[in-house]
Amino acid sequence: MAHDRLWWRVAWRNLWRNRLRTLITASGLAFGYLGAVLMVGVSDGMLVELIENGTRLMLGEVQVHSEDYLPERNMHRTIGGYEGTDLEIFLNQINSQEDVTAAAPRAYGGGLLSSGEETQAALLMGIDPDREPHVTTLLSRVVHGRPLVTGANEILLGSEMVEQLGTALGDEIVVVAPSSDGSMGNDLFTLVGTFDTGIPAIDQNYGLLALSDLQFLMAMDPARIHEVAITVGNAQDSPRIAETLREFLSDTELPVQVSSWTDLRPELAEMVSLMNAFHFIVVIIIFGMAAFGVANTMLIGTFERRREFAVVRALGTAPIGIGQTVVYEGIVLGMISLVAGSLITWPILVWLHNSPIDLTQVSSGFSVGGAQWRPVLRVEYSIESPIVAGLGLFLTSILAAVYPAWKATRVLPADALADR
Amino acid sequence: MKTAVRTTNLWKIYPQEPDPVEAVRDISIKIETGDFVAMAGPSGSGKTTMLNMIGGLTRPSQGQISIGDQEITEMTDKDLAQLRLEHIGFVFQSYNLLPVLTALENAEFTLLLSGIPKDERRKRVLELFNKIGLSGLEDRKPGKLSGGQQQRVAVARAVVANPALILADEPTANLDSKASADLLDVMERLNQDHGTTFLFSTHDPRVMERSRRLITLVDGQIESDKRQNHLSVSS
Numbered sequence: 160m161a162h163d164r165l166w167w168r169v170a171w172r173n174l175w176r177n178r179l180r181t182l183i184t185a186s187g188l189a190f191g192y193l194g195a196v197l198m199v200g201v202s203d204g205m206l207v208e209l210i211e212n213g214t215r216l217m218l219g220e221v222q223v224h225s226e227d228y229l230p231e232r233n234m235h236r237t238i239g240g241y242e243g244t245d246l247e248i249f250l251n252q253i254n255s256q257e258d259v260t261a262a263a264p265r266a267y268g269g270g271l272l273s274s275g276e277e278t279q280a281a282l283l284m285g286i287d288p289d290r291e292p293h294v295t296t297l298l299s300r301v302v303h304g305r306p307l308v309t310g311a312n313e314i315l316l317g318s319e320m321v322e323q324l325g326t327a328l329g330d331e332i333v334v335v336a337p338s339s340d341g342s343m344g345n346d347l348f349t350l351v352g353t354f355d356t357g358i359p360a361i362d363q364n365y366g367l368l369a370l371s372d373l374q375f376l377m378a379m380d381p382a383r384i385h386e387v388a389i390t391v392g393n394a395q396d397s398p399r400i401a402e403t404l405r406e407f408l409s410d411t412e413l414p415v416q417v418s419s420w421t422d423l424r425p426e427l428a429e430m431v432s433l434m435n436a437f438h439f440i441v442v443i444i445i446f447g448m449a450a451f452g453v454a455n456t457m458l459i460g461t462f463e464r465r466r467e468f469a470v471v472r473a474l475g476t477a478p479i480g481i482g483q484t485v486v487y488e489g490i491v492l493g494m495i496s497l498v499a500g501s502l503i504t505w506p507i508l509v510w511l512h513n514s515p516i517d518l519t520q521v522s523s524g525f526s527v528g529g530a531q532w533r534p535v536l537r538v539e540y541s542i543e544s545p546i547v548a549g550l551g552l553f554l555t556s557i558l559a560a561v562y563p564a565w566k567a568t569r570v571l572p573a574d575a576l577a578d579r
Numbered sequence: 580m581k582t583a584v585r586t587t588n589l590w591k592i593y594p595q596e597p598d599p600v601e602a603v604r605d606i607s608i609k610i611e612t613g614d615f616v617a618m619a620g621p622s623g624s625g626k627t628t629m630l631n632m633i634g635g636l637t638r639p640s641q642g643q644i645s646i647g648d649q650e651i652t653e654m655t656d657k658d659l660a661q662l663r664l665e666h667i668g669f670v671f672q673s674y675n676l677l678p679v680l681t682a683l684e685n686a687e688f689t690l691l692l693s694g695i696p697k698d699e700r701r702k703r704v705l706e707l708f709n710k711i712g713l714s715g716l717e718d719r720k721p722g723k724l725s726g727g728q729q730q731r732v733a734v735a736r737a738v739v740a741n742p743a744l745i746l747a748d749e750p751t752a753n754l755d756s757k758a759s760a761d762l763l764d765v766m767e768r769l770n771q772d773h774g775t776t777f778l779f780s781t782h783d784p785r786v787m788e789r790s791r792r793l794i795t796l797v798d799g800q801i802e803s804d805k806r807q808n809h810l811s812v813s814s
Contacts, residue, residue: 165688165691165692168680168684169677169679169680172679172680173679176678176679466675467675467677467678469636470669470671470675470677471677471688472636472660473634473636473663473669473671474663474664474669474688474689474692474736475660475661475663475664475665475667475689475692475693476660476664476692477656477657477660477661478656478657478660479657480660480692571637572631572636572637573628573631573636573637574637576631576636576671576675577627
């Protein structure tokens with residue numbers, strides 16, 4: 160133990176023999192830490208943005224359907240079959256789950272929209288105007304007009320659909336849709352608002368109606384819905400939550416299928432996996448570069464102290480003891496760098512999280528798998544990535560010390576004392 | 580009398596181009612326990628190489644070395660380190676104190692390696708410092724000590740663990756006359772008080788004069804080996 164304390168003391172003091180060199184090396188590691196944490200933070204921000212836009216906009220993070228609804232989306236395959244289900248009880252059951260934040264029922268249909276001389280095919284989505292905003296941000300994308308009111312035969316259209324139809328707020332839209340009884344339902348709806356999601360597939364094709372209005376149009380019982388969209392606390396936990404919900408709902412004897420967004424948007428899930436792997440590679444590259452820098456500095460320090468190593472060998476230190484002190488220097492350097500890195504990283508991280516850098520001047524963003532990424536450098540942080548990066552930094556400084564330590568153990572005392 | 584050091588047909592050949600250098604050639608010596616021996620000779624005569632081989636810092640090309648009753652030529656590096664820790668103290672020409680440690684920490688270094696408790700370490704070092712005129716300098720780093728003071732710290736470091744053998748390589752080479760005389764007094768006193776065996780390499784006539792046995796090397800071989808009258812410690 161006394162040994163150990165001696166080597167720690169020697170390591171600590173050795174580091175401060177050349178303050179400037181130690182500070183430069185520690186700064187390199189600290190900035191490597193900043194780079195790694197920031198890179199992961201920016202990347203996480205992009206992922207969260209993509210996931211949020213891919214799920215929060217319309218999808219929800221978990222969805223419940225009748226087990227045979229997907230992938231054909233047959234209008235007759237409603238939850239609970241032709242009888243449907245008691246919606247309030249069903250939604251309460253879902254909401255009773257610990258990780259579920261909110262749930263909203265939906266129905267879908269295909270139809271034709273006409274205004275004046277123009278007619279367009281549309282996907283009709285029936286939503287609960289009160290519940291939907293707790294699950295998705297779709298209604299917050301209404302850029303002109305106002306949201307829907309249930310029972311008033313109102314419709315919201317995407318901005319591009321409005322252009323195609325040549326219609327305007329307040330105009331009447333004729334909606335024709337196949338009904339569940341085999342007939343064709345048709346009715347007049349008033350355009351009360353337009354939405355702009357930035358995703359052409361949605362803005363060109365969707366028409367939003369109040370759930371009960373769509374059910375009436377399609378001659379569906381109010382107990383019949385096609386989908387329950389659910390939002391959860393953490394989107395990345397969706398697969399686990401979907402599994403839990405699946406097990407829970409299996410007890411209700413309703414033949415349902417529970418899917419997480421990773422099932423519903425596999426291309427987005429792939430993108431997330433790819434970016435997580437990319438994180439890992441970039442962090443390895445950053446710390447790999449730092450490791451060579453630290454190893455180089457420590458190697459120089461080791462060569463400079465060959466004579467001292469020879470002296471402590473002559474005094475009775477085993478070669479392993481010499482290596483030990485060099486590794487301890489790496490550990491102490493790692494600790495100094497970690498403290499410095501944390502001190503510079505956290506304020507920058509919090510600042511960037513609260514004030515994302517707007518890149519709209521240089522980029523217009525992109526969309527992946529129906530999820531849009533706005534060109535805003537959003538930084539997300541958790542306790543996890545700084546800890547992992549801290550361990551990476553620590554490991555880097557220790558690994559960087561291993562080769563110099565090995566070289567130190569190989570010093571030939573007689574040669575070093577004679578400056579050979 | 581017991582033998583402290585014995586070398587038998589010792590050779591050290593450095594493989595250099597174009598011709599290997601024979602630094603030590605077939606040297607056999609026996610040094611008694613408690614002796615005060617100087618190994619003299621011009622530069623390149625093999626003095627330092629002999630000390631390094633006896634201290635296990637470099638391995639002989641041929642021949643055997645025994646320290647006390649231990650044959651060391653086949654020992655591992657780890658065992659040699661342990662042997663030095665327990666039985667051998669080193670004093671170097673250029674002091675070679677560790678610059679990051681204070682005088683006291685330098686002096687107690689071998690005690691620390693031996694696992695001696697802190698109180699005991701401090702007691703032994705302070706007593707020794709008092710004996711060799713280093714009291715009050717305990718907390719100074721080597722850079723704040725004179726050459727003579729540094730060399731006395733180096734001697735304290737070498738003797739504090741009471742090794743049976745002290746190997747001193749040109750210990751007075753960097754010291755003025757007064758500091759040299761003081762240092763030799765210190766070493767003679769330790770030799771007399773503790774029976775520690777001293778083996779110096781030197782070309783300093785003052786050291787040669789005060790040794791009890793003078794071995795002269797030339798070109799890696801013993802030119803002469805004689806006992807001489809020993810002068811007592813100066814007052």
